[in-house]
Amino acid sequence: MREPALVPRLRPFTSTIFAEMTALAVRTGAVNLGQGFPDTDGPSGMLDAAKNALFGGANQYPPGPGRPELRAAIARHRTRYGLAYDPDSEILVTAGATEAISAALLALTEPGDEVVVIEPYYDSYAAAVAMAGATRRVVSLVEGADGRFALDLAALRAAVTPATRAILVNSPHNPTGTVFTREELSAIAELCCERDLIAVTDEVYEHLVFDDAEHVPLAAFPGMRDRTVSISSAGKTFNCTGWKIGWVCSSPELVAAVRAAKQFMTFVSGGPLQPAVAHALDHELPWVESLRTSLAAKRDRLSAGLAAAGFAVRPSLGTYFVCADVRPLGFTDAAELAWQLPERVGVAAVPVSVFTDHPAEWRHVLRFAFCKRDKVLDEAIERLHKLA
Secondary structure (H helix, E strand, O other): OOOOOHHHHHHHHOOOHHHHHHHHHHHHOOEEOOOOOOOOOOOHHHHHHHHHHHOOOOOOOOOOOOOHHHHHHHHHHHHHHOOOOOOOOOEEEEOHHHHHHHHHHHHHOOOOOEEEEEEOOOOHHHHHHHHOOOEEEEEEOEEOOOOOEEOOHHHHHHHOOOOEEEEEEEOOOOOOOOOOOHHHHHHHHHHHHHHOOEEEEEOOOOOOEOOOOOOOOHHHOOOOOOOEEEEEEOOOOOOOHHHOOEEEEOOHHHHHHHHHHHOOOOOOOOHHHHHHHHHHHHHOHHHHHHHHHHHHHHHHHHHHHHHHHOOEEOOOOEOOEEEEEOHHHOOOOHHHHHHHHHHHOOEEOEEHHHHOOOHHHHOOEEEEEOOOOHHHHHHHHHHHHHHO
């Protein structure tokens, strides 16, 4: 039997490193700082709202675009950025941000189109482009003198060709923890307007920015509101990654296209969870501010520990992640070290090279997640000191 055409397109992206690393961490009793999900729950008011919806009859299919109260709450939330969206025609609730990204690329690109992706990239991006039949063109972040991972604007402009249809932008950025500056975002916006590109933005860490960094949606820049598919979710903001409640905000035409693809993927999801997320968006942002403060302290805690253990730590201005250079410890291959760490010292991390098309350029960098309880971070730090 002939192999289905999609299989070879997806084979390069079917890495099992997360599952294998988790299994190795369990087998060795390692502290798992490789997985980017928190080990504490979200606000109690949100959990109570979910319980009330669950026992209050909200257990059947919600409306295809999402429950009206959630779409209205998302619209109110976006006004914090000066953006106004019609809840009925410009907002779509999805099964997390990952589905939203896949549905957007399936809906808005086709074979022959090119999609510009900034690397390192979240692992679903390349697979989503492949499933759409489009071609991925990669632009790599560059490491500045201050250690920050920055956008190479000249390389970005050079990557756009007459076949380019869309650019996929992730800020705050997983896996590096960088947050694009207003200047970087303005340059992306100018390029999109100049070359008539659609921007698909992954903003799931929008509230998790630290120090003087700020999250500015690309849609807020001149000319971008109706050419940007803005995507976010509740998972990272409210410590409920397992709920898989995300959303899309854009023009009626683009949202209708994404909805046409999405309805044949999951149709709907998370019926009793949607009212709880609506409650959280309207009432739990003070809790999110305390989460942000806590995460900034955890970042500092882990960064200091990694530096004391001999790593060269890179700045993290957002997300759950901090990256570290392994070369000062005498290692040259972070992937090789990542597979050794669970058995050598009892800590799991992820090599950044698995998120790239050019692994040789990123082979010295490990990603650690700091969205864990302090005692878990302290145990990991103590163990990592055994490497020296």
